[in-house]
Amino acid sequence: MISYRHILAIVRKELLQLRRDRLTFGMIVMIPLIQLVLFGYAINTEVRHIPAAVVDQSDTGLSRALIQMVEATQVVRFEHHFATIEEAERAIVRAEVRAALIIPRDVAQRLVRNPAVTGRFPQGAQDTTSRPVAQWIADGSDTLVAAAIRALRRMPLGELFREATNTPTPTFEVTLFYNPEQRTVVNIVPGLVGIILTMTMIMFTAAAIVREHERGNIEMLITTPIRPLELMIGKIIPFVGIGLIQVAIILGLGWAVFSVTIAGSLWTLLVVTLLFILASLSLGLVISTFARNQLQAMQMTVFVLLPSILLSGFMFPYEGMPEGAQILANTLPATHFMQIIRGVVLRDADLADIAPDAIWLLGFSILGLAVASLRFRKKLD
Amino acid sequence: MSDIVAETVGLTRTFGTKTAVDNVDLKITKGSVYGLLGPNGSGKTTAMRMLTGLLKPSGGHAVVLGTRLPGNAEPLKRRIGYMTQGFTHYRDLTVLENLRFVADIHDLSAQDKHRRIDELLETYDLREQAHTLAGEMSGGQRQRLALAATILHRPELLFLDEPTSAVDPESRRSFWEQLFDLVEGGTTMIVSTHLMDEAERCHRIAILDRGRKRADGVPRELMERIAGRVIEVSGPDLRPVSRKLTAGPGILSVAQIGARLRVLVSDGTDDPRGAVDALVRGFADTTTQPTRPNLEDVFVLATRDQGA
Numbered sequence: 001m002i003s004y005r006h007i008l009a010i011v012r013k014e015l016l017q018l019r020r021d022r023l024t025f026g027m028i029v030m031i032p033l034i035q036l037v038l039f040g041y042a043i044n045t046e047v048r049h050i051p052a053a054v055v056d057q058s059d060t061g062l063s064r065a066l067i068q069m070v071e072a073t074q075v076v077r078f079e080h081h082f083a084t085i086e087e088a089e090r091a092i093v094r095a096e097v098r099a100a101l102i103i104p105r106d107v108a109q110r111l112v113r114n115p116a117v118t119g120r121f122p123q124g125a126q127d128t129t130s131r132p133v134a135q136w137i138a139d140g141s142d143t144l145v146a147a148a149i150r151a152l153r154r155m156p157l158g159e160l161f162r163e164a165t166n167t168p169t170p171t172f173e174v175t176l177f178y179n180p181e182q183r184t185v186v187n188i189v190p191g192l193v194g195i196i197l198t199m200t201m202i203m204f205t206a207a208a209i210v211r212e213h214e215r216g217n218i219e220m221l222i223t224t225p226i227r228p229l230e231l232m233i234g235k236i237i238p239f240v241g242i243g244l245i246q247v248a249i250i251l252g253l254g255w256a257v258f259s260v261t262i263a264g265s266l267w268t269l270l271v272v273t274l275l276f277i278l279a280s281l282s283l284g285l286v287i288s289t290f291a292r293n294q295l296q297a298m299q300m301t302v303f304v305l306l307p308s309i310l311l312s313g314f315m316f317p318y319e320g321m322p323e324g325a326q327i328l329a330n331t332l333p334a335t336h337f338m339q340i341i342r343g344v345v346l347r348d349a350d351l352a353d354i355a356p357d358a359i360w361l362l363g364f365s366i367l368g369l370a371v372a373s374l375r376f377r378k379k380l381d
Numbered sequence: 382m383s384d385i386v387a388e389t390v391g392l393t394r395t396f397g398t399k400t401a402v403d404n405v406d407l408k409i410t411k412g413s414v415y416g417l418l419g420p421n422g423s424g425k426t427t428a429m430r431m432l433t434g435l436l437k438p439s440g441g442h443a444v445v446l447g448t449r450l451p452g453n454a455e456p457l458k459r460r461i462g463y464m465t466q467g468f469t470h471y472r473d474l475t476v477l478e479n480l481r482f483v484a485d486i487h488d489l490s491a492q493d494k495h496r497r498i499d500e501l502l503e504t505y506d507l508r509e510q511a512h513t514l515a516g517e518m519s520g521g522q523r524q525r526l527a528l529a530a531t532i533l534h535r536p537e538l539l540f541l542d543e544p545t546s547a548v549d550p551e552s553r554r555s556f557w558e559q560l561f562d563l564v565e566g567g568t569t570m571i572v573s574t575h576l577m578d579e580a581e582r583c584h585r586i587a588i589l590d591r592g593r594k595r596a597d598g599v600p601r602e603l604m605e606r607i608a609g610r611v612i613e614v615s616g617p618d619l620r621p622v623s624r625k626l627t628a629g630p631g632i633l634s635v636a637q638i639g640a641r642l643r644v645l646v647s648d649g650t651d652d653p654r655g656a657v658d659a660l661v662r663g664f665a666d667t668t669t670q671p672t673r674p675n676l677e678d679v680f681v682l683a684t685r686d687q688g689a
Contacts, residue, residue, distance in 0.1 A: 009485030013474065020473050020514075220469035223433055224486045225458050 002233070006226050010234025014208065018238065024204070028242050032196050032249045039192055040185045040258050047148040052076040053088045053100040058107040066111075066134065066157070070101065073155065075148050085137075092139050099138035099149050107133060114157065133157065178263075178346045189254035190345040191314040193247055193273070194337045198280055198308045199301070200246060204239055205284030206297035209376075214293055228376040232369060236281040243277035244270075251345070264344035268351055272340045275361040279333040282368025289375035308334035336360050386411050386538055386569045387432060391441030394427050401427040403592035404441065409571060409585075414564055416583030416600075417573040418680060424592040425573035426466065429540050432571065433463045446538055459487065462536035466543045468523050472516030476507050476526050479515055480533060487534035501529040505559065521552030528556070532563065539563065541572045545579065557582055577676045588683045595683035603679045610650075610682065611674045612657045614642040616667030629660045633685040643672070645681055 018025060056063050071078055080097060082088045088100035104110065110133050136153075140146040179186040212218045221231065251269075254260040262269065283304065291297035309315060311325060312334035321329065329335045336357040343349030351358065387409040394402040402424040409415045417425045430436040432445055434454025443450045448457045470479045480501065484494040502508045505525040510518055515526055524544065532539065541560075545553040557579075560570060572583060580586050580600065587597035596603060616622060619642055626635045626642065631650040636643045646653035654671055661667045 003488070005485055005488065009482055012485075013471065013478070013482050016478055017471065017473050215472070216465065216467050216469040217471060218469075219435075219465045221486075222435060223458060223461075223463040223465075224483070225455065225488070226486050 002227065002230055006230040007234040007237070010226075010231060011237045014235060014238045028200065028246065029249065031200055032192075032246045033253065035196060036189070036192055036250050036253050037257070039188055040254070043188055044184050045144065046182070046184065047144050048074050049077045050075060050099060050145055050148060051079045051097045053080040053082055053091050053097040054078050055082050055085055055088050055100060055102045057105045058103050060108065062111065063103045063107050066103065066107070067101070069157065070152065070155070073152065075152060076101075088137065092137070095139075098142075098145050099136055101134055101136055103134045110134075111157070183258075185254075185258045186260055186346065187342070189250065189258060189260040190341045191312075191338055192254075193250050193341050194276065194312065194334045195305075195309055195314055196246055196250060197243055197273075197276060197337075198334045199305050201239060201243055201277055201280035202284040202287065202304060203298065203301045204242070205236055205281050206287040206291060206301055207294050208235055208239075209285065209288035210291050210294050210297045229369075229373045232285055232373055232376065236278075236285065239281055240274065240277050243280075244273065247273050260345070262345050263348040264350070268349075268354075269341075269344050271351065272337070272344060272354065272358055272361075275358055275365065276333060276337040276340070278365040279337075279361045279368065282365045282372060283333065285372035286368050286375070289372050304332070308332050311335065313338040333361055333364055384410050385444075387443065387445045387571065389428075389432070389441065389443040392428065392431060392438055392443055393440035394424075394431055394436060395439045400592050402431065402438075405587075405589070405592075405594045407587055407594070407597070409569065411569050412564060412567055413584040414560065414570045414572060414582065416580045416586035417571065417589055418575070418577075418580040418586050418676075419573075419589035420575055422591075423589040425589055426542055427592075428589070429463070429542055429571065429573060433461060433540055434458070435463075459534065460536055461538045461540065462531040462534070463540040464527050464531040464542065464544055466546065468515070468527055468547075470515055470527060470530055473514060475512050475514055476502070476518075477511045479526065479530055483530045483533050489534065497533060501533060504562075505529045520547045521549060521556075524548050524552065524556060525559075528559065532568070537568065539568055539570045541570060543573055543575070545574075545576070553579070577680070581676050588680055590684040596679065600676055600679075604674045604676060607674045607679060607682055609671055610646045610648070610653050611672050611678050612644045612646060612654055613670050613672040614644055614657065614661060614667060615640060615670075616661075616664060618664070622661055622664050622667060625664075626657070626660055629656070631656055632660070634681050643678070645678055645685075647685075648682075 054067055056067065067078060070076065076099060078101075080088075080091060082091065082100070085100075085102055088097075088102070091097045092100065110131050113131070114133050136149055138146055138149040176182065212221065251260075251262060255262065284301075287297055287300045287304075291300055307328070311321065311329040312318070312332055313329070314334070318326065318329060318335065318338075340349075340354045340357045340361075343354050385408055387407070389405055389407045392402055392405045392407070393400065405424075405428060407415075407428075417428060419425050427436065431438050431450065432443055434445075434450055434457055437451045445457060446460050448454065450457075471482070474482065477498070480498045481494070484498060489497060502511055505528065507522065507525060507529065510522055510526075515523060518526070524547065528544070531541075544560075545556055548556060560572075564570065572579070574580055583600060585597065585599055586603070588595045598606075614622060614626070619637060619640070623635050623637060623642055626632050626644055631647045631653075633645040633647050635645075644657055646656055650656050654669060657669050661669060
């Protein structure tokens with residue numbers, strides 16, 4: 001039924017065209033290279049050095065020591081001193097600072113009664129006798145910044161009086177597997193494989209077929225004995241190779257630059273990556289049968305790409321999303337791949353562990369290829 | 382009647398409310414060049430696309446090389462060649478790469494592929510450009526490449542959609558020489574054109590206008606059939622004469638060609654020359670004379686007579 005010679009002819013043609021398309025050829029290598037370095041260094045969910053202001057109404061040695069202690073946590077960096085709270089609020093509006101610490105006049109009295117300093121509740125401690133030492137006002141619109149400021153609420157202040165800080169016994173002991181140092185990049189590198197493949201694979205295939213339409217080549221192709229399925233398969237094979245090159249670049253660079261080692265077996269990695277590449281390519285093919293020109297193909301790619309970045313678990317944990325969003329996320333190949341690739345690269349998961357997601361990807365690929373072949377008719381009407 | 386390679390009966394195609402091809406009957410015999418003559422938008426390309434199985438007819442049917450259409454056109458694609466109006470091979474591939482691609486798609490054996498490509502490079506004078514990108518060649522060279530790629534699989538029936546519209550007159554001449562060489566080899570051709578000189582080269586033509594077939598036959602016979610209805614008018618001041626004639630009864634068209642007016646008189650007029658004479662009587666030094674009709678006259682008469 002299917003002629004391997006026809007497929008080979010298409011593959012050869014695609015490679016020749018790709019070789020002459022310098023920009024695309026360059027993008028294949030540069031997209032993963034630049035984005036990995038960029039995201040690897042840039043994305044950090046641990047917030048540090050938030051610009052802040054201080055309104056010191058007490059202006060004593062004690063308050064200045066308090067300011068130094070807060071700055072020593074590295075969570076905030078005091079960039080401005082204001083005399084009044086109003087000035088501090090305006091600075092927040094202007095986004096000069098994200099938060100302001102207001103130290104009241106009676107900070108000394110508050111401090112001596114505060115359990116954070118004394119380490120114990122004073123006799124008959126009540127709200128009236130024990131009040132917070134100082135107040136933070138913060139721009140709460142960014143939840144990450146707000147959370148960092150809120151974490152300061154319980155900071156121990158024993159050092160202020162040269163007392164040994166009494167570390168309270170924790171309720172739970174926590175052991176962090178796979179990323180004990182809590183480096184964001186460990187989670188980013190394998191995730192980036194999914195994002196970059198989603199982008200390049202869908203875009204390249206969608207554009208590759210649409211281009212044949214735009215340049216009129218399709219008119220020539222449909223007068224030949226070539227079958228739609230042969231054309232589709234021939235079109236995607238070169239991109240499978242390209243996808244694998246990109247994965248090698250990302251994981252290789254992730255290992256060399258960011259010391260993200262691959263815990264799982266390379267064979268498992270190859271199998272699951274191939275599955276995801278196939279799924280993305282078949283999605284690209286489906287898009288190509290809807291899009292009339294390359295711009296439309298690009299728009300549809302972005303339509304898929306954005307939720308793939310935001311909902312797949314690449315940026316935010318999948319578990320944190322409401323159920324409706326999870327259902328939506330589950331229709332995206334990237335979501336399934338995100339689970340798989342992090343499993344294989346970080347947790348040494350084997351094929352059996354990731355089977356459900358892998359089977360889902362396989363099913364998606366077959367369905368996509370079938371839909372694309374059926375929709376691509378050798379007719380002009 | 383195995384001599385008929387392609388035939389259409391009541392072939393019709395509509396796009397929405399617009400009828401692109403309207404009830405067209407054609408009969409194309411083996412080893413001939415059949416021309417579809419008509420202006421842009423007359424349905425030539427649509428008719429061709431239906432005959433090649435790319436478009437499904439809305440009504441009527443066609444039989445091409447024994448295959449009934451609408452029907453399974455796939456086996457037919459190995460026996461026909463279709464050269465599209467624009468260049469639809471790959472501009473970012475070289476001549477050789479394009480030809481090899483087509484040879485693979487048409488399943489030529491490795492040996493045959495090599496021999497055939499070599500032969501085509503020679504015939505169509507492309508050997509020097511073998512490694513040139515198609516996009517970097519001249520219109521004439523590209524046209525020869527398109528023809529070579531279209532006939533590479535030795536089709537019995539060749540469709541050429543406005544084959545020389547992007548080609549200079551010199552290349553056009555040699556292109557037609559090459560077409561007749563193919564006809565000599567037994568290939569049948571259906572050529573669409575809006576150029577009269579090109580239509581005149583065809584063995585038979587059908588005149589299409591707004592989707593309808595207005596006339597068909599051998600170009601020479603079509604011209605002879607309207608003998609006497611083309612009157613040439615010459616005189617010193619032709620513009621007012623032209624205006625008077627255009628408004629006159631039974632006059633289908635007046636066209637100035639240099640120092641003469643070419644007047645076409647409708648079918649219903651008994652004495653064409655007399656009718657023209659009567660109209661120009663008032664003008665000084667103005668003479669009339671019947672002249673030999675050309676294909677343009679045939680075209681104008683065919684489209685005006687029935688269109689009005």
